[in-house]
Amino acid sequence: MDSGLNFIDLILKASFLVQLVMLTLVALSVISWAIIIQRRKTLGHALSSAKKFESRFWSGVDLSKLYSEISARGNKSEGLEALFTSGFKEFARHKKNNVHSAGMVTEGAHRAMRVALSREIEKLETSLSFLATIGSISPYIGLFGTVWGIMTAFIALGEVKQATLQMVAPGIAEALIATAMGLFAAIPAVIAYNRFANKVEKIESHYANFMEEFSNILHRQAITQEVKSNVSA
Incomplete structure (x- = not known):
């Protein structure tokens, strides 16, 4: 004879509010895992694309040719390509307008x-705040279900003349399941958020370093043009 408590039975026999809490936590867990999978794919693609573009950029290719290649693809550039195209487009515009001041x-x-860097980082951080929210509130939602379940169990216990542990155990057990489910939803979300936030920070630093290096290249070209303009004048 099995005297143990069945996990499924405890969920099915739980009060409506506790079941609602459990359903909410399951939904939050599913959403968090969907975000985790999607963000992992996005950040991995951003890092690989950045390395691929940098390899092409530092191969000695003419910058005008590289800009033309990216523009000819038609699709909107992203990552380091977005930084490069925005910077070179502005550089070319000043050149076309005969602006010879290297500093300007x-x-x-x-x-x-x-501006392009801010937009790209905003894309990478999409849904991370929601992931952090899930990690923060899930334990409290589970705790609410636990408190409600235990309160209901003790109220029912007070209505009988002879109370036994066997009578209150199922109610307490079903209540504690809510806490366990809250932790189950929160722990992966918190771990993933911390990991992704750290990865976004590294990618941002990577982008910023490229931006400074590219700015130096454009500055040298602008100085060369400025000198040629002064000589010809």
Whole structure:
């Protein structure tokens, strides 16, 4: 004869509010795992794309040719390509308008790349705040279910003349399941958020370093143009 408590039976026999709490936690867990899988794929793609572009950028290719290749693809550039195209486009615009001040040209390109950097990091951080929210509130939602379940169990216990542990055990057990489910939803979300936030920070640093290096290249080209303009004048 099995005297143990069946996990499924405890959930099915739980009060409506506790079941609602459990259902909410299951939904939050599913959402968090969907975000984790999607963010992992996105961040991995961002890092691999950055390495691929940098390999092409530092191969000695002409920057005008590289810009034309990216623009010819038609699809919107992202990651380091977005920083490069925004900076070089601004550089080319100043060049077309015969702006010969190296400082003005470089500052304009750098400002355009800063805007692009902000947009790209915002894309990478999509849904991370929601993941952090799930990690923060899930234990409290589970605790609410536990408190309610235990309170209901003791109220029912007070209505009988002879109370036994066997009578109150199922109610307490079903209540504690809510806490366990809250932790089950929260722990992966917190771990994933910390890991992804750290990865986004590294990618941002990677982008910022490229932005500064590219700005130096554009600055050198702007100085060369400025010198040629002064000589010809």
